[in-house]
Amino acid sequence: MKITKRHILYLIIVVAIAFFLSAYQLPYYIYKPGGADPLNPIVAVDGGYKSAGDMHLVTVRGGQATPIQYIWAKLLPHQEVLPLKEVRPEGITEDEYFHAQLQMMENSQEASTVVAYQAAGADINIEYNGVYVVTVIEGMPAEGKLKMGDRIIGIDGNEVKQADDLISYVENKNAGDTISIEFKRDDKTLTRDITLETFKKLDNKIGIGIQLVTDRSVTVNPKVKFSSGSIGGPSAGLMFSLEIYDQLTKEDLTHGYQIAGTGEMDYEGNVGRIGGIDKKVIAADDEGCKIFFAPNENGAPDSNYEVAKKTAEEIGTDMKIVPVDTFDDALQYLQNLK
Numbered sequence: 233m234k235i236t237k238r239h240i241l242y243l244i245i246v247v248a249i250a251f252f253l254s255a256y257q258l259p260y261y262i263y264k265p266g267g268a269d270p271l272n273p274i275v276a277v278d279g280g281y282k283s284a285g286d287m288h289l290v291t292v293r294g295g296q297a298t299p300i301q302y303i304w305a306k307l308l309p310h311q312e313v314l315p316l317k318e319v320r321p322e323g324i325t326e327d328e329y330f331h332a333q334l335q336m337m338e339n340s341q342e343a344s345t346v347v348a349y350q351a352a353g354a355d356i357n358i359e360y361n362g363v364y365v366v367t368v369i370e371g372m373p374a375e376g377k378l379k380m381g382d383r384i385i386g387i388d389g390n391e392v393k394q395a396d397d398l399i400s401y402v403e404n405k406n407a408g409d410t411i412s413i414e415f416k417r418d419d420k421t422l423t424r425d426i427t428l429e430t431f432k433k434l435d436n437k438i439g440i441g442i443q444l445v446t447d448r449s450v451t452v453n454p455k456v457k458f459s460s461g462s463i464g465g466p467s468a469g470l471m472f473s474l475e476i477y478d479q480l481t482k483e484d485l486t487h488g489y490q491i492a493g494t495g496e497m498d499y500e501g502n503v504g505r506i507g508g509i510d511k512k513v514i515a516a517d518d519e520g521c522k523i524f525f526a527p528n529e530n531g532a533p534d535s536n537y538e539v540a541k542k543t544a545e546e547i548g549t550d551m552k553i554v555p556v557d558t559f560d561d562a563l564q565y566l567q568n569l570k
Contacts, residue, residue, distance in 0.1 A: 257296045261319040262305045263312040265511040266291035268492050268519035271475040278454035280479030285486030287475040289460075289468045290494050290515050292508035294319075310510055310543070328380065332366050332443065333464025339445050340465075340497060341458050344472035346450060347501045347559050351473075352480040355453040360393035362416070364445045372441020377424040378415065383447060385421075386414035394446040402428065402438055411440070454480075467506035469497025470525060473559050474566070487569045492516035493525025493554075493562070495536070501559040503527050509536040510543040517549040525562050528555035 270286040296316065297305065305311040320329045349356040365382040368374050378384075384392050388411055392398050405411065407430045414423050430436040456476060460468075471493050478485040494512050495503035505527050516524050524544075529535035537555040544553050556562045 256298055258299060258302055259316045260297040260302055261294060261314050261316050262297045262301055263292050263294045263314070263508050263511060264305070264308075265310060265514040265518070266293040268512075268516045268521060271471060274459050275456065275472060275475045275479070276459070277456045277476060277479035280454070281482055281484075283478055283484045283486040284488040285484075286490055287471050287478065287486065288490065288492040288516060288519060288521055289463070289471050290492050290512040291463060292511045292515075310514055312508070312511075328367065330464065331380075334462075335364075335366050335445055336466045337460060337464045337468070340467075340469040341460070341472055342448060342450055343497045343499050344469050345452060345456055345476060346499050347497060348473040348476035348480065349452050351501070351559065351563065352477050354480050357451045359449040361447040361449060363392055363395050363398060364447050365415075366443040366445050369441035369443075372439070373426045373429055374440040374442045377426055378413065378440075378442060379417075382415045382417050384413060384415045384444070388412050394448070395444040396446075398444065402440070405438055407438055413440075465506075466496040466504075467494045470495035470503050470556070470559065470562060473497055473501075474562060477563065483567070485563075485566045487566070489523055489569070490519065490521040491523045491525075491566070492519070492521040493523075493556075495525065495527040495556065497559065503556050503558055503561070505529055505536050509540050513540050513543040513549075513551075513553070514547060517544075517547060517551050521551055523552050523554060525554050525556050525565075528557045528561075530557055 268288040268290045271289055272286060274289060297313065302313060305313050320326070346356065346358065362383045362385045365378050365380055365384065367380060368378055384398060386392055387398055387401055390401065402411070405428055407428055410425050410427045412423055412425050414421065426440045428438050428440060431439055474485065494506050494509065496506055497503060509526060513524060524540065526540035527536040529537070537553065541553045544551060554562070554565055556565070
């Protein structure tokens, strides 16, 4: 067959359309079930005990949508499409967002370590060094005054040791009030006056538009090492704490089961809500897990637990969905297993 200019033009058009459908990035983000990875290769306590079963870290896969991915996500169950601005705030670059996710992962690992070592009665020492700014939200009062990496050490003359010190202080203020933030940047101590505003997207909470991470120095014995790579976010906290505790104590907490779960862990051992619970249930079931811990949120009707239970029913799994509000809830459940 003779190849004409028209054939070449058609070929170019087809290639261009195929490229657009598969590579052009839309202003949407897709979430779908990820994996359920055993924690033994990720968490290692020096001289830690081995178990017959495994604790699993459950993930959600996500990425900016191409046209073909957008279409598939709309057709397939348990895939979620969100406007990109709802996932990554305007003014925050992809690198900054990724850095913030890794920072939250590090904070989650530290909180899990504190909870597990204290519960196991192991040797642990904590020193507080202030609060780091993780992100500054565009258009909010802190923009242009604070930046990522600033270490906040004081507010209105009061010492700030951890994020809760600043958060609880601000919660007692009103929109329009001005606070004085003292912080360190490049070995210099600086002060900025910032006026508080309300966040309409966060039920009109008062703030200045920053995300914080407490700078703690946590020393433990025996040492623990994490190898989580590029996994980000805070949602593995509960499972990290259970894995660490299991390695610190002689009793096999798994009893030979494959155990998964999710939930953000704070330093007091409380388990908090996370996103994408339905996708994590599917990932855990695909991996053959038999127990799945889900944040109960004190029995709220739309809690992670309720969504997880509904998803388990939809996919017909025999995996047991267990509601937990604290680390102790999960620990006692496992200790009572036969």
